[in-house]
Amino acid sequence: MKRLLNCTASDFAEMNGIQLRQAVEASEGRVMLSEVVCATTPLYPGLTNAEYAAAFGADMILLNFFDVDQPNIQGLTVGNPLYVIKELKKLIGRPVGINLEPVDPDADQAETLEKLPKGRTGIPESLEKAKELGVDFVCLTGNPKTGVTNTAILKSIKVAKDIFQDEVMIIAGKMHGAGVRNEAGSGIVSQDVVTEFAQAGADVVLLPAVGSVPGTTLEKTKQLVQSVHEQGALALTAIGTSQEGAAKETIQQMALKNKMAGADIHHIGDAGAHGIAVPENIMDYSIAIRGKRHTYARMAASINR
Template identity: 55%
Template sequence: MKRVLDCRASDFRQMGREQLKGAILAAEGRTVMAETVVVSQPLLPEITNAELAKAFGADLILLNVFDVFRPEVKGIVPFNMFMPGSGEQTIANPIAEIKRLTGLPVGINLEPVDDSADAVEALAALPEGRRATARSLAKARELGCDFVCLTGNPKTGVTYAQILQAIDTAQREFGGLIIAGKMHGAGTRGSVLDREAAVAFAEAGADAVLLPAPGTVPGAREAELADIIAEVKNKDALVLAAIGTSQEGADEDTVRSIALSAKRAGADMLHIGDAGYAGMANPENIMALSVAIRGRRHTYVRMAASPLR
Protein backbone atom coordinates (compact mmCIF):
# COMPACT_ATOMS: atom_id res chain seq x y z
CA MET A 1 0.00 0.00 0.00
CA LYS A 2 1.43 3.36 -1.04
CA ARG A 3 1.43 6.22 1.44
CA VAL A 4 -0.45 9.38 0.49
CA LEU A 5 3.01 10.98 0.55
CA ASP A 6 4.09 8.81 -2.38
CA CYS A 7 0.87 8.93 -4.39
CA ARG A 8 0.57 10.87 -7.61
CA ALA A 9 -2.44 11.61 -9.79
CA SER A 10 -2.28 8.23 -11.55
CA ASP A 11 -2.32 6.47 -8.17
CA PHE A 12 -5.27 8.47 -6.87
CA ARG A 13 -7.28 7.77 -10.02
CA GLN A 14 -7.11 4.03 -9.31
CA MET A 15 -8.06 4.24 -5.64
CA GLY A 16 -11.35 3.20 -4.17
CA ARG A 17 -12.57 3.66 -0.63
CA GLU A 18 -10.35 1.10 1.07
CA GLN A 19 -7.24 2.02 -0.90
CA LEU A 20 -7.55 5.70 -0.03
CA LYS A 21 -8.13 4.89 3.63
CA GLY A 22 -5.08 2.62 3.62
CA ALA A 23 -2.89 5.26 1.97
CA ILE A 24 -3.88 7.83 4.62
CA LEU A 25 -3.20 5.36 7.43
CA ALA A 26 0.19 4.48 5.94
CA ALA A 27 1.21 8.15 5.88
CA GLU A 28 1.23 8.19 9.72
CA GLY A 29 -0.35 11.56 10.41
CA ARG A 30 1.10 13.34 7.38
CA THR A 31 -1.99 13.97 5.26
CA VAL A 32 -3.30 17.49 4.60
CA MET A 33 -6.90 18.24 3.64
CA ALA A 34 -7.74 21.77 2.50
CA GLU A 35 -11.32 23.05 2.35
CA THR A 36 -12.58 25.68 -0.08
CA VAL A 37 -15.92 27.44 -0.61
CA VAL A 38 -16.99 26.77 -4.18
CA VAL A 39 -19.43 29.70 -4.48
CA SER A 40 -16.87 32.31 -3.49
CA GLN A 41 -14.94 34.19 -6.15
CA PRO A 42 -11.48 32.59 -5.83
CA LEU A 43 -8.58 34.30 -4.14
CA LEU A 44 -6.94 34.50 -7.55
CA PRO A 45 -9.63 34.83 -10.23
CA GLU A 46 -7.64 33.03 -12.92
CA ILE A 47 -7.75 29.65 -11.10
CA THR A 48 -9.87 27.75 -8.59
CA ASN A 49 -9.11 27.81 -4.89
CA ALA A 50 -8.65 24.04 -5.14
CA GLU A 51 -5.74 24.47 -7.54
CA LEU A 52 -4.17 27.07 -5.27
CA ALA A 53 -4.57 24.81 -2.22
CA LYS A 54 -2.84 21.98 -4.08
CA ALA A 55 -0.03 24.33 -5.08
CA PHE A 56 0.62 25.07 -1.39
CA GLY A 57 0.71 21.43 -0.24
CA ALA A 58 -2.79 19.97 0.10
CA ASP A 59 -3.26 16.21 -0.51
CA LEU A 60 -7.06 16.15 -0.49
CA ILE A 61 -9.53 18.85 -1.53
CA LEU A 62 -12.81 19.31 0.36
CA LEU A 63 -15.41 21.45 -1.41
CA ASN A 64 -17.81 23.36 0.82
CA VAL A 65 -21.25 24.79 -0.07
CA PHE A 66 -21.35 22.46 -3.09
CA ASP A 67 -24.87 21.66 -4.34
CA VAL A 68 -24.86 18.28 -6.08
CA PHE A 69 -27.97 19.16 -8.08
CA ARG A 70 -26.61 22.55 -9.15
CA PRO A 71 -22.90 21.76 -9.37
CA GLU A 72 -20.65 24.79 -9.68
CA VAL A 73 -17.10 25.71 -8.70
CA LYS A 74 -16.09 29.32 -9.18
CA GLY A 75 -12.80 29.73 -11.01
CA ILE A 76 -13.07 26.73 -13.32
CA VAL A 77 -14.06 29.28 -15.94
CA PRO A 78 -11.52 32.05 -15.22
CA PHE A 79 -12.91 35.45 -14.30
CA ASN A 80 -11.82 38.18 -16.70
CA MET A 81 -11.55 41.37 -14.66
CA PHE A 82 -11.55 43.49 -17.82
CA MET A 83 -14.58 41.72 -19.31
CA PRO A 84 -16.50 40.60 -16.19
CA GLY A 85 -19.55 39.27 -18.04
CA SER A 86 -17.67 37.02 -20.44
CA GLY A 87 -17.15 33.84 -18.43
CA GLU A 88 -20.23 31.72 -17.72
CA GLN A 89 -20.11 28.40 -15.89
CA THR A 90 -20.29 25.70 -18.58
CA ILE A 91 -18.67 22.69 -16.89
CA ALA A 92 -21.18 19.84 -16.58
CA ASN A 93 -19.20 17.98 -13.90
CA PRO A 94 -16.95 20.30 -11.89
CA ILE A 95 -15.88 17.43 -9.59
CA ALA A 96 -14.26 15.60 -12.49
CA GLU A 97 -12.67 18.84 -13.67
CA ILE A 98 -11.18 19.68 -10.25
CA LYS A 99 -9.77 16.16 -10.06
CA ARG A 100 -8.24 16.61 -13.52
CA LEU A 101 -6.75 20.02 -12.70
CA THR A 102 -5.28 19.06 -9.32
CA GLY A 103 -4.62 15.34 -9.65
CA LEU A 104 -5.95 14.89 -6.10
CA PRO A 105 -8.89 13.13 -4.43
CA VAL A 106 -11.85 15.50 -4.17
CA GLY A 107 -14.77 15.36 -1.75
CA ILE A 108 -17.69 17.48 -0.61
CA ASN A 109 -19.50 18.43 2.56
CA LEU A 110 -23.06 17.16 2.89
CA GLU A 111 -24.96 18.31 5.94
CA PRO A 112 -27.13 16.02 8.11
CA VAL A 113 -29.61 18.72 9.12
CA ASP A 114 -31.94 18.13 12.06
CA ASP A 115 -34.99 20.34 11.53
CA SER A 116 -35.97 19.88 15.18
CA ALA A 117 -32.55 20.83 16.54
CA ASP A 118 -32.24 22.87 19.74
CA ALA A 119 -30.68 25.86 18.04
CA VAL A 120 -28.40 28.49 19.53
CA GLU A 121 -29.49 30.91 16.78
CA ALA A 122 -31.68 30.96 13.70
CA LEU A 123 -30.94 28.03 11.41
CA ALA A 124 -30.12 28.45 7.73
CA ALA A 125 -32.39 26.69 5.24
CA LEU A 126 -30.43 24.41 2.92
CA PRO A 127 -31.33 23.03 -0.51
CA GLU A 128 -31.40 19.25 -0.80
CA GLY A 129 -28.22 19.31 -2.87
CA ARG A 130 -26.27 20.33 0.22
CA ARG A 131 -28.05 18.03 2.67
CA ALA A 132 -27.04 14.44 3.43
CA THR A 133 -30.05 12.70 1.86
CA ALA A 134 -30.16 9.44 -0.05
CA ARG A 135 -30.63 11.32 -3.33
CA SER A 136 -27.78 13.74 -2.75
CA LEU A 137 -25.38 11.00 -1.66
CA ALA A 138 -26.23 8.97 -4.75
CA LYS A 139 -25.64 12.06 -6.88
CA ALA A 140 -22.26 12.64 -5.18
CA ARG A 141 -21.30 9.13 -6.19
CA GLU A 142 -22.45 9.78 -9.78
CA LEU A 143 -20.34 12.96 -9.93
CA GLY A 144 -17.26 10.98 -8.88
CA CYS A 145 -16.61 12.33 -5.37
CA ASP A 146 -13.85 10.35 -3.70
CA PHE A 147 -15.09 11.13 -0.21
CA VAL A 148 -17.95 12.82 1.58
CA CYS A 149 -17.73 14.75 4.83
CA LEU A 150 -20.90 14.54 6.92
CA THR A 151 -20.64 17.71 8.97
CA GLY A 152 -22.28 21.09 9.45
CA ASN A 153 -21.64 24.69 8.53
CA PRO A 154 -22.56 27.43 11.00
CA LYS A 155 -26.30 27.81 11.76
CA THR A 156 -27.34 24.68 9.84
CA GLY A 157 -28.67 22.64 12.76
CA VAL A 158 -26.60 19.52 12.24
CA THR A 159 -26.78 17.12 15.20
CA TYR A 160 -24.95 13.97 16.23
CA ALA A 161 -28.12 11.93 15.86
CA GLN A 162 -28.56 13.04 12.26
CA ILE A 163 -24.89 12.45 11.46
CA LEU A 164 -25.29 8.89 12.72
CA GLN A 165 -28.28 8.35 10.43
CA ALA A 166 -26.40 9.91 7.52
CA ILE A 167 -23.52 7.45 7.94
CA ASP A 168 -25.97 4.60 7.46
CA THR A 169 -27.43 6.27 4.38
CA ALA A 170 -23.96 6.92 2.96
CA GLN A 171 -23.03 3.26 3.41
CA ARG A 172 -25.91 2.34 1.10
CA GLU A 173 -25.86 5.18 -1.40
CA PHE A 174 -22.35 6.61 -1.71
CA GLY A 175 -19.58 4.01 -1.86
CA GLY A 176 -16.60 6.34 -1.29
CA LEU A 177 -14.70 7.26 1.86
CA ILE A 178 -17.01 8.49 4.63
CA ILE A 179 -15.88 11.17 7.09
CA ALA A 180 -18.25 12.19 9.88
CA GLY A 181 -18.23 14.60 12.80
CA LYS A 182 -18.29 18.22 13.85
CA MET A 183 -15.59 20.87 13.80
CA HIS A 184 -17.82 23.39 15.64
CA GLY A 185 -21.36 23.57 16.98
CA ALA A 186 -23.11 24.12 13.61
CA GLY A 187 -25.74 26.18 15.39
CA THR A 188 -26.75 23.59 18.00
CA ARG A 189 -26.07 23.25 21.70
CA GLY A 190 -23.83 20.71 23.41
CA SER A 191 -20.19 19.71 23.48
CA VAL A 192 -18.32 19.44 20.17
CA LEU A 193 -15.71 17.11 21.68
CA ASP A 194 -18.11 14.23 22.34
CA ARG A 195 -16.43 10.89 23.09
CA GLU A 196 -19.62 8.84 22.88
CA ALA A 197 -20.61 10.30 19.50
CA ALA A 198 -17.11 9.84 18.05
CA VAL A 199 -17.04 6.16 18.96
CA ALA A 200 -20.59 5.70 17.67
CA PHE A 201 -19.63 7.16 14.29
CA ALA A 202 -16.74 4.71 14.01
CA GLU A 203 -18.95 1.79 15.00
CA ALA A 204 -21.57 2.87 12.44
CA GLY A 205 -19.05 2.58 9.62
CA ALA A 206 -17.42 5.99 9.22
CA ASP A 207 -13.96 5.55 7.72
CA ALA A 208 -12.76 8.68 9.52
CA VAL A 209 -14.16 10.59 12.47
CA LEU A 210 -13.87 14.36 12.36
CA LEU A 211 -12.91 16.09 15.61
CA PRO A 212 -11.93 19.70 16.33
CA ALA A 213 -8.17 20.16 16.60
CA PRO A 214 -6.85 21.28 20.01
CA GLY A 215 -7.41 24.95 20.65
CA THR A 216 -9.97 25.44 17.88
CA VAL A 217 -13.10 25.32 20.05
CA PRO A 218 -13.36 26.19 23.74
CA GLY A 219 -12.21 23.31 25.90
CA ALA A 220 -10.65 21.26 23.08
CA ARG A 221 -7.50 20.10 24.87
CA GLU A 222 -4.82 17.84 23.48
CA ALA A 223 -4.96 15.27 26.27
CA GLU A 224 -8.72 14.80 25.99
CA LEU A 225 -8.52 14.61 22.21
CA ALA A 226 -5.78 11.96 22.49
CA ASP A 227 -8.03 9.79 24.67
CA ILE A 228 -10.92 10.03 22.22
CA ILE A 229 -8.67 9.33 19.25
CA ALA A 230 -7.36 6.17 20.92
CA GLU A 231 -10.91 4.88 21.35
CA VAL A 232 -11.86 5.73 17.76
CA LYS A 233 -8.79 3.98 16.40
CA ASN A 234 -9.69 0.88 18.40
CA LYS A 235 -12.77 0.76 16.16
CA ASP A 236 -10.55 0.77 13.03
CA ALA A 237 -11.46 4.32 12.00
CA LEU A 238 -9.13 7.16 11.08
CA VAL A 239 -9.28 10.59 12.71
CA LEU A 240 -9.41 13.93 10.92
CA ALA A 241 -8.50 16.86 13.20
CA ALA A 242 -10.06 20.05 11.88
CA ILE A 243 -9.12 23.71 11.99
CA GLY A 244 -12.61 24.93 11.22
CA THR A 245 -13.16 27.99 13.38
CA SER A 246 -11.46 30.64 11.22
CA GLN A 247 -7.99 30.12 12.69
CA GLU A 248 -7.03 29.10 9.17
CA GLY A 249 -6.72 32.85 8.74
CA ALA A 250 -4.49 33.32 11.79
CA ASP A 251 -0.70 33.68 11.76
CA GLU A 252 1.49 30.79 10.66
CA ASP A 253 2.83 30.08 14.15
CA THR A 254 -0.71 29.53 15.44
CA VAL A 255 -1.46 27.09 12.62
CA ARG A 256 1.79 25.20 13.22
CA SER A 257 1.04 24.94 16.94
CA ILE A 258 -2.45 23.57 16.35
CA ALA A 259 -1.21 21.10 13.73
CA LEU A 260 1.55 19.69 15.92
CA SER A 261 -0.79 19.40 18.89
CA ALA A 262 -3.28 17.44 16.77
CA LYS A 263 -0.54 15.16 15.48
CA ARG A 264 0.74 14.52 19.01
CA ALA A 265 -2.82 13.57 19.94
CA GLY A 266 -2.81 10.94 17.19
CA ALA A 267 -4.68 12.49 14.25
CA ASP A 268 -4.23 10.73 10.90
CA MET A 269 -5.20 13.77 8.84
CA LEU A 270 -5.07 17.52 9.41
CA HIS A 271 -7.83 19.65 7.95
CA ILE A 272 -7.52 23.37 7.33
CA GLY A 273 -10.72 25.29 6.73
CA ASP A 274 -12.01 27.87 4.28
CA ALA A 275 -12.35 31.04 6.36
CA GLY A 276 -9.15 32.85 5.45
CA TYR A 277 -9.59 35.07 2.42
CA ALA A 278 -12.07 34.46 -0.41
CA GLY A 279 -13.25 30.99 0.60
CA MET A 280 -9.98 29.29 1.50
CA ALA A 281 -7.25 29.31 4.14
CA ASN A 282 -4.40 31.73 3.72
CA PRO A 283 -2.22 29.77 1.25
CA GLU A 284 0.87 30.30 3.39
CA ASN A 285 -0.95 28.62 6.28
CA ILE A 286 -1.60 25.50 4.21
CA MET A 287 2.11 25.30 3.52
CA ALA A 288 3.00 26.04 7.15
CA LEU A 289 0.72 23.24 8.34
CA SER A 290 2.18 20.83 5.79
CA VAL A 291 5.79 21.64 6.64
CA ALA A 292 5.04 21.31 10.37
CA ILE A 293 3.61 17.79 10.15
CA ARG A 294 5.84 16.31 7.43
CA GLY A 295 8.74 18.60 6.58
CA ARG A 296 9.80 20.48 3.46
CA ARG A 297 10.62 17.45 1.30
CA HIS A 298 7.14 15.95 1.18
CA THR A 299 5.56 19.40 1.10
CA TYR A 300 7.57 20.54 -1.90
CA VAL A 301 6.94 17.29 -3.76
CA ARG A 302 3.19 17.70 -3.34
CA MET A 303 3.39 21.36 -4.35
CA ALA A 304 5.40 20.59 -7.48
CA ALA A 305 3.94 17.25 -8.63
CA SER A 306 2.11 17.57 -11.94
CA PRO A 307 -1.43 16.20 -12.27
CA LEU A 308 -0.10 14.43 -15.37
CA ARG A 309 2.09 12.14 -13.26
Protein backbone atom coordinates (compact mmCIF):
# COMPACT_ATOMS: atom_id res chain seq x y z
CA MET A 1 0.00 0.00 0.00
CA LYS A 2 1.30 3.44 -0.95
CA ARG A 3 1.11 6.40 1.38
CA LEU A 4 -1.61 8.74 0.22
CA LEU A 5 1.02 11.39 -0.57
CA ASN A 6 2.22 9.25 -3.46
CA CYS A 7 -1.14 8.00 -4.71
CA THR A 8 -2.57 9.06 -8.05
CA ALA A 9 -6.01 8.70 -9.58
CA SER A 10 -5.49 5.06 -10.59
CA ASP A 11 -4.46 4.18 -7.04
CA PHE A 12 -7.52 5.85 -5.53
CA ALA A 13 -9.80 4.07 -8.00
CA GLU A 14 -8.72 0.69 -6.61
CA MET A 15 -8.97 1.51 -2.89
CA ASN A 16 -11.62 0.39 -0.43
CA GLY A 17 -12.21 2.05 2.93
CA ILE A 18 -9.59 0.16 4.89
CA GLN A 19 -6.95 0.75 2.21
CA LEU A 20 -7.74 4.48 2.17
CA ARG A 21 -7.28 4.54 5.94
CA GLN A 22 -3.92 2.79 5.64
CA ALA A 23 -2.77 5.25 2.98
CA VAL A 24 -3.71 8.15 5.25
CA GLU A 25 -1.94 6.66 8.25
CA ALA A 26 1.24 6.11 6.23
CA SER A 27 1.32 9.80 5.28
CA GLU A 28 2.23 10.93 8.82
CA GLY A 29 -0.04 13.92 9.20
CA ARG A 30 0.19 15.26 5.65
CA VAL A 31 -3.27 14.66 4.22
CA MET A 32 -5.44 17.61 3.15
CA LEU A 33 -9.23 17.29 3.02
CA SER A 34 -11.41 20.06 1.63
CA GLU A 35 -15.13 20.24 2.35
CA VAL A 36 -17.28 21.86 -0.34
CA VAL A 37 -20.98 22.62 -0.65
CA CYS A 38 -22.37 20.74 -3.65
CA ALA A 39 -25.94 22.06 -3.58
CA THR A 40 -25.32 25.72 -4.47
CA THR A 41 -23.79 27.62 -7.39
CA PRO A 42 -20.02 26.91 -7.40
CA LEU A 43 -17.26 29.48 -6.96
CA TYR A 44 -17.35 30.15 -10.71
CA PRO A 45 -19.81 28.66 -13.24
CA GLY A 46 -18.81 25.77 -15.45
CA LEU A 47 -17.00 23.62 -12.86
CA THR A 48 -17.83 22.02 -9.54
CA ASN A 49 -16.44 23.30 -6.26
CA ALA A 50 -14.76 19.92 -5.90
CA GLU A 51 -12.69 20.58 -9.01
CA TYR A 52 -11.49 23.92 -7.67
CA ALA A 53 -10.56 22.38 -4.31
CA ALA A 54 -8.69 19.54 -6.00
CA ALA A 55 -6.82 21.99 -8.22
CA PHE A 56 -5.57 23.87 -5.17
CA GLY A 57 -4.10 20.81 -3.47
CA ALA A 58 -6.84 18.87 -1.68
CA ASP A 59 -6.21 15.11 -1.42
CA MET A 60 -9.77 14.27 -0.42
CA ILE A 61 -13.10 15.95 -1.15
CA LEU A 62 -16.02 16.00 1.29
CA LEU A 63 -19.41 17.02 -0.13
CA ASN A 64 -21.68 18.98 2.18
CA PHE A 65 -25.48 19.23 1.72
CA PHE A 66 -25.49 16.11 -0.47
CA ASP A 67 -28.89 14.37 -0.41
CA VAL A 68 -28.68 10.65 -1.15
CA ASP A 69 -32.38 10.64 -2.10
CA GLN A 70 -31.80 13.36 -4.70
CA PRO A 71 -28.17 12.94 -5.81
CA ASN A 72 -26.97 16.18 -7.35
CA ILE A 73 -23.74 18.17 -7.60
CA GLN A 74 -24.00 21.71 -8.96
CA GLY A 75 -21.75 22.13 -11.99
CA LEU A 76 -21.95 18.46 -12.98
CA THR A 77 -24.57 17.03 -15.33
CA VAL A 78 -25.01 13.27 -15.67
CA GLY A 79 -27.64 11.19 -17.44
CA ASN A 80 -28.39 9.11 -14.37
CA PRO A 81 -28.17 10.85 -10.96
CA LEU A 82 -27.11 7.55 -9.37
CA TYR A 83 -23.74 7.91 -11.11
CA VAL A 84 -23.01 11.48 -10.01
CA ILE A 85 -20.46 10.51 -7.31
CA LYS A 86 -18.67 8.10 -9.61
CA GLU A 87 -18.52 10.73 -12.37
CA LEU A 88 -17.06 13.31 -9.99
CA LYS A 89 -14.39 10.84 -8.92
CA LYS A 90 -13.43 10.38 -12.57
CA LEU A 91 -13.18 14.15 -13.07
CA ILE A 92 -10.96 14.89 -10.07
CA GLY A 93 -9.11 11.62 -9.43
CA ARG A 94 -9.56 11.93 -5.66
CA PRO A 95 -11.44 10.05 -2.94
CA VAL A 96 -14.91 11.58 -2.48
CA GLY A 97 -17.09 11.43 0.61
CA ILE A 98 -20.32 12.95 1.89
CA ASN A 99 -21.65 14.32 5.15
CA LEU A 100 -24.58 12.54 6.79
CA GLU A 101 -26.04 14.09 9.92
CA PRO A 102 -27.21 12.04 12.93
CA VAL A 103 -29.99 14.32 14.14
CA ASP A 104 -31.06 13.86 17.76
CA PRO A 105 -34.77 14.61 18.38
CA ASP A 106 -33.98 14.96 22.10
CA ALA A 107 -31.20 17.52 21.65
CA ASP A 108 -31.15 20.44 24.09
CA GLN A 109 -31.65 23.24 21.57
CA ALA A 110 -29.47 26.32 21.85
CA GLU A 111 -31.27 27.94 18.89
CA THR A 112 -34.07 27.26 16.44
CA LEU A 113 -33.11 24.13 14.51
CA GLU A 114 -33.58 23.34 10.84
CA LYS A 115 -35.44 20.25 9.66
CA LEU A 116 -33.27 18.16 7.36
CA PRO A 117 -34.47 15.90 4.54
CA LYS A 118 -33.97 12.22 5.31
CA GLY A 119 -31.41 11.89 2.55
CA ARG A 120 -29.01 14.11 4.49
CA THR A 121 -29.38 12.37 7.84
CA GLY A 122 -27.45 9.46 9.32
CA ILE A 123 -30.29 6.96 9.22
CA PRO A 124 -29.66 3.38 8.00
CA GLU A 125 -31.44 3.95 4.68
CA SER A 126 -29.21 6.92 3.86
CA LEU A 127 -26.08 5.01 4.83
CA GLU A 128 -27.10 2.16 2.53
CA LYS A 129 -27.70 4.57 -0.36
CA ALA A 130 -24.36 6.29 0.23
CA LYS A 131 -22.61 2.95 -0.19
CA GLU A 132 -24.56 2.22 -3.38
CA LEU A 133 -23.61 5.62 -4.80
CA GLY A 134 -19.94 4.71 -4.51
CA VAL A 135 -18.65 7.11 -1.85
CA ASP A 136 -15.17 6.42 -0.51
CA PHE A 137 -15.96 7.73 2.96
CA VAL A 138 -18.83 9.11 5.02
CA CYS A 139 -18.51 11.84 7.64
CA LEU A 140 -21.04 11.60 10.47
CA THR A 141 -21.20 15.17 11.73
CA GLY A 142 -23.52 18.15 12.06
CA ASN A 143 -23.97 21.42 10.25
CA PRO A 144 -25.05 24.52 12.21
CA LYS A 145 -28.60 24.46 13.62
CA THR A 146 -29.17 20.74 13.00
CA GLY A 147 -29.37 19.28 16.51
CA VAL A 148 -26.72 16.63 15.94
CA THR A 149 -25.37 15.22 19.23
CA ASN A 150 -22.51 12.96 20.20
CA THR A 151 -25.03 10.38 21.42
CA ALA A 152 -26.70 10.25 18.01
CA ILE A 153 -23.33 10.12 16.24
CA LEU A 154 -22.30 7.14 18.36
CA LYS A 155 -25.44 5.25 17.35
CA SER A 156 -24.87 6.03 13.67
CA ILE A 157 -21.25 4.86 13.82
CA LYS A 158 -22.38 1.41 14.95
CA VAL A 159 -24.98 1.17 12.20
CA ALA A 160 -22.55 2.47 9.57
CA LYS A 161 -19.91 -0.07 10.55
CA ASP A 162 -22.37 -2.92 10.04
CA ILE A 163 -23.37 -1.56 6.64
CA PHE A 164 -19.97 -0.47 5.32
CA GLN A 165 -17.69 -3.16 6.76
CA ASP A 166 -14.30 -2.37 5.17
CA GLU A 167 -15.66 -0.84 1.96
CA VAL A 168 -16.29 2.74 3.14
CA MET A 169 -14.18 4.70 5.61
CA ILE A 170 -16.06 6.24 8.55
CA ILE A 171 -15.25 9.70 9.90
CA ALA A 172 -17.26 10.87 12.92
CA GLY A 173 -17.39 13.81 15.28
CA LYS A 174 -18.52 17.41 15.77
CA MET A 175 -16.56 20.48 14.66
CA HIS A 176 -18.90 22.98 16.39
CA GLY A 177 -22.03 22.95 18.54
CA ALA A 178 -24.55 22.21 15.74
CA GLY A 179 -27.19 24.09 17.71
CA VAL A 180 -26.93 21.92 20.85
CA ARG A 181 -26.69 23.79 24.16
CA ASN A 182 -24.55 21.38 26.18
CA GLU A 183 -22.19 20.45 23.34
CA ALA A 184 -20.64 23.77 22.38
CA GLY A 185 -17.27 25.41 22.90
CA SER A 186 -15.00 23.38 25.15
CA GLY A 187 -17.90 20.96 25.80
CA ILE A 188 -18.13 19.70 22.24
CA VAL A 189 -15.92 16.68 22.82
CA SER A 190 -14.14 14.79 25.61
CA GLN A 191 -11.72 11.89 25.92
CA ASP A 192 -14.62 9.59 26.82
CA VAL A 193 -16.48 10.60 23.66
CA VAL A 194 -13.55 10.08 21.31
CA THR A 195 -12.81 6.72 22.92
CA GLU A 196 -16.41 5.60 22.44
CA PHE A 197 -16.39 6.70 18.80
CA ALA A 198 -13.22 4.75 18.06
CA GLN A 199 -14.40 1.65 19.90
CA ALA A 200 -17.74 1.77 18.05
CA GLY A 201 -15.98 1.54 14.70
CA ALA A 202 -15.00 5.03 13.56
CA ASP A 203 -11.89 4.84 11.39
CA VAL A 204 -11.28 8.55 11.89
CA VAL A 205 -12.46 10.69 14.81
CA LEU A 206 -13.22 14.32 13.92
CA LEU A 207 -12.14 17.02 16.38
CA PRO A 208 -12.44 20.82 16.23
CA ALA A 209 -9.22 22.32 14.89
CA VAL A 210 -6.89 24.10 17.30
CA GLY A 211 -8.01 27.72 17.53
CA SER A 212 -11.43 27.14 15.95
CA VAL A 213 -14.13 26.87 18.63
CA PRO A 214 -13.55 28.39 22.09
CA GLY A 215 -11.36 26.22 24.31
CA THR A 216 -9.67 24.21 21.56
CA THR A 217 -6.13 24.74 22.72
CA LEU A 218 -3.10 22.92 21.40
CA GLU A 219 -2.64 21.00 24.62
CA LYS A 220 -6.27 19.85 24.86
CA THR A 221 -6.39 18.80 21.21
CA LYS A 222 -3.10 16.96 21.57
CA GLN A 223 -4.55 14.94 24.49
CA LEU A 224 -7.69 14.10 22.50
CA VAL A 225 -5.66 13.00 19.48
CA GLN A 226 -3.55 10.80 21.73
CA SER A 227 -6.71 9.17 23.09
CA VAL A 228 -7.91 8.51 19.54
CA HIS A 229 -4.59 6.97 18.55
CA GLU A 230 -4.53 4.78 21.66
CA GLN A 231 -7.78 3.22 20.43
CA GLY A 232 -6.23 2.47 17.04
CA ALA A 233 -8.18 5.13 15.12
CA LEU A 234 -6.97 8.18 13.20
CA ALA A 235 -7.68 11.83 14.03
CA LEU A 236 -9.01 14.61 11.82
CA THR A 237 -8.91 18.26 12.91
CA ALA A 238 -11.66 20.33 11.29
CA ILE A 239 -12.08 24.02 10.60
CA GLY A 240 -15.84 24.46 10.66
CA THR A 241 -16.03 28.01 11.98
CA SER A 242 -15.71 30.07 8.77
CA GLN A 243 -12.01 30.60 9.41
CA GLU A 244 -11.47 28.92 6.07
CA GLY A 245 -12.09 32.47 4.87
CA ALA A 246 -9.53 34.02 7.23
CA ALA A 247 -6.15 35.54 6.41
CA LYS A 248 -3.28 33.40 5.12
CA GLU A 249 -1.34 33.85 8.36
CA THR A 250 -4.26 32.56 10.43
CA ILE A 251 -4.54 29.46 8.26
CA GLN A 252 -0.80 28.78 8.54
CA GLN A 253 -0.89 29.06 12.33
CA MET A 254 -3.82 26.70 12.60
CA ALA A 255 -2.19 24.24 10.21
CA LEU A 256 1.03 24.00 12.19
CA LYS A 257 -0.75 23.73 15.54
CA ASN A 258 -3.01 20.95 14.28
CA LYS A 259 0.05 19.12 13.01
CA MET A 260 1.73 19.59 16.40
CA ALA A 261 -1.38 18.12 17.99
CA GLY A 262 -0.94 14.98 15.86
CA ALA A 263 -3.70 15.26 13.24
CA ASP A 264 -3.67 12.56 10.57
CA ILE A 265 -6.09 14.44 8.30
CA HIS A 266 -6.38 18.21 8.07
CA HIS A 267 -9.87 19.46 7.17
CA ILE A 268 -10.69 22.90 5.83
CA GLY A 269 -14.33 23.92 5.64
CA ASP A 270 -16.67 25.27 2.99
CA ALA A 271 -17.55 28.77 4.20
CA GLY A 272 -14.89 30.84 2.47
CA ALA A 273 -17.04 31.94 -0.46
CA HIS A 274 -19.70 30.20 -2.58
CA GLY A 275 -19.47 26.93 -0.66
CA ILE A 276 -15.70 26.47 -0.70
CA ALA A 277 -12.74 27.68 1.34
CA VAL A 278 -10.77 30.56 -0.12
CA PRO A 279 -8.88 28.43 -2.67
CA GLU A 280 -5.51 29.96 -1.81
CA ASN A 281 -6.10 28.95 1.81
CA ILE A 282 -6.35 25.30 0.77
CA MET A 283 -2.97 25.63 -0.90
CA ASP A 284 -1.40 27.63 1.96
CA TYR A 285 -2.61 25.12 4.54
CA SER A 286 -1.23 22.28 2.43
CA ILE A 287 2.15 23.97 2.04
CA ALA A 288 2.33 24.56 5.80
CA ILE A 289 1.91 20.87 6.66
CA ARG A 290 3.88 19.28 3.82
CA GLY A 291 5.76 21.89 1.80
CA LYS A 292 5.58 22.90 -1.84
CA ARG A 293 6.91 19.57 -3.06
CA HIS A 294 3.86 17.52 -2.11
CA THR A 295 1.41 20.38 -2.59
CA TYR A 296 2.50 21.16 -6.13
CA ALA A 297 2.65 17.46 -7.01
CA ARG A 298 -0.97 17.03 -5.91
CA MET A 299 -2.04 20.16 -7.78
CA ALA A 300 -0.25 19.18 -10.98
CA ALA A 301 -0.78 15.41 -11.23
CA SER A 302 -2.92 14.32 -14.16
CA ILE A 303 -6.12 12.38 -13.50
CA ASN A 304 -4.87 9.94 -16.15
CA ARG A 305 -1.98 8.77 -13.96
